[in-house]
Amino acid sequence: MFTEILIDESVLDLDMVKQIRELLRAVPARIISEQESLHRLRGYHSGSRDLPSAKRTLLITRNRGKFFKRLENPDAVFDPDRARSYRFELFQGCPMDCRYCFCQSYLQCQHTVIHANLDDARDEWIQDTQMSICVTGDISDSLCLAETSVPVYRKLENLFSSVMWELRTKLPFPHSWDLSPSRFLLGWSLGPAHSISVNEPGTATLNRRLADISRMLELGYTCRIRLDPIQPAGGDYQGYRQLFQSMKRLFRGNTPDMFILGSYKFSPDLLETVRNRFPGSSLIREEWTRSADGKLRPFRSVRLAAYRQVISLIKRFFPGVSVRLSMEPQWVWDVLDLCDSNI
Numbered sequence: 001m002f003t004e005i006l007i008d009e010s011v012l013d014l015d016m017v018k019q020i021r022e023l024l025r026a027v028p029a030r031i032i033s034e035q036e037s038l039h040r041l042r043g044y045h046s047g048s049r050d051l052p053s054a055k056r057t058l059l060i061t062r063n064r065g066k067f068f069k070r071l072e073n074p075d076a077v078f079d080p081d082r083a084r085s086y087r088f089e090l091f092q093g094c095p096m097d098c099r100y101c102f103c104q105s106y107l108q109c110q111h112t113v114i115h116a117n118l119d120d121a122r123d124e125w126i127q128d129t130q131m132s133i134c135v136t137g138d139i140s141d142s143l144c145l146a147e148t149s150v151p152v153y154r155k156l157e158n159l160f161s162s163v164m165w166e167l168r169t170k171l172p173f174p175h176s177w178d179l180s181p182s183r184f185l186l187g188w189s190l191g192p193a194h195s196i197s198v199n200e201p202g203t204a205t206l207n208r209r210l211a212d213i214s215r216m217l218e219l220g221y222t223c224r225i226r227l228d229p230i231q232p233a234g235g236d237y238q239g240y241r242q243l244f245q246s247m248k249r250l251f252r253g254n255t256p257d258m259f260i261l262g263s264y265k266f267s268p269d270l271l272e273t274v275r276n277r278f279p280g281s282s283l284i285r286e287e288w289t290r291s292a293d294g295k296l297r298p299f300r301s302v303r304l305a306a307y308r309q310v311i312s313l314i315k316r317f318f319p320g321v322s323v324r325l326s327m328e329p330q331w332v333w334d335v336l337d338l339c340d341s342n343i
């Protein structure tokens with residue numbers, strides 16, 4: 001997954017760094033100065049402009065700001081998921097290259113970054129006992145270190161006794177995962193197999209994700225399914241129907257605790273980046289409309305049709321399981337007759 005590791009000299013002696021180096025010993029590692037580390041974090045490094053290759057460099061460094069940050073953005077559309085959660089600044093970026101990933105235009109640093117000075121987060125945490133759910137996969141994928149993620153989460157589990165860690169992933173779940181189901185809320189992004197292979201190259205296949213969810217449900221973990229981004233126009237209704245049939249069969253009577261639906265949302269910058277990087281992508285041929293928060297989303301009628309189709313599948317295959325929307329204004333909740341509770 002990684003072709004190179006850069007280690008900020010200021011974290012070289014941390015146990016976490018030694019552990020990561022040991023687990024990734026096959027990957028060439030280089031120690032860099034704090035100054036070079038900062039330079040790269042600010043996106044100024046003059047090396048490769050080839051983003052997919054730059055993303056496969058793992059930069060192990062120190063978080064010089066806060067670790068715990070409220071997910072809710074008062075200027076953005078209300079999102080119940082975000083209102084109740086914190087983001088924990090563990091990772092930034094990811095070695096994958098999903099076509100629609102907002103990190104392409106949001107993050108300055110081209111590399112995948114891990115902040116290894118986790119002990120420094122303890123003082124922050126003690127000051128605020130409200131930090132009950134902390135998300136690690138908001139500006140990254142929670143499992144971007146693959147099997148090496150396990151000791152990192154073990155450290156977090158031990159450091160913060162009352163935090164529920166919410167993982168969000170599209171990557172294969174580590175086989176060696178042995179952490180407590182009471183401390184980890186697991187979320188997978190799913191979509192029809194075709195859209196995964198076209199828009200999320202390098203991530204886990206649909207079959208692998210479904211097998212992982214099935215295994216973790218069986219082990220007693222709370223699992224959430226994110227159907228986000230939903231395909232515009234619900235054009236792949238057949239793909240969604242097959243997806244729900246597969247979930248029903250493979251989950252063997254176990255159910256996810258929630259479905260979270262969201263649509264594509266692009267800032268104008270991100271859409272421009274996608275146009276430049278992936279001129280053949282079907283994404284840029286869609287029609288977009290500007291929402292009140294400045295983001296471009298599929299047309300209202302197209303979005304609502306897609307949500308309605310998928311909600312009808314949820315009702316049919318998983319009746320009673322909660323449905324939420326991600327980053328949609330209140331009128332969409334109202335039109336779909338959703339109220340942040342069971343349908």
Ligand code: SF4
Nearest residue numbers: 094096098101140141
């Ligand atoms: S897995 Fe997530 S963070 Fe990584 S490229 Fe895809 S959308 Fe972005």
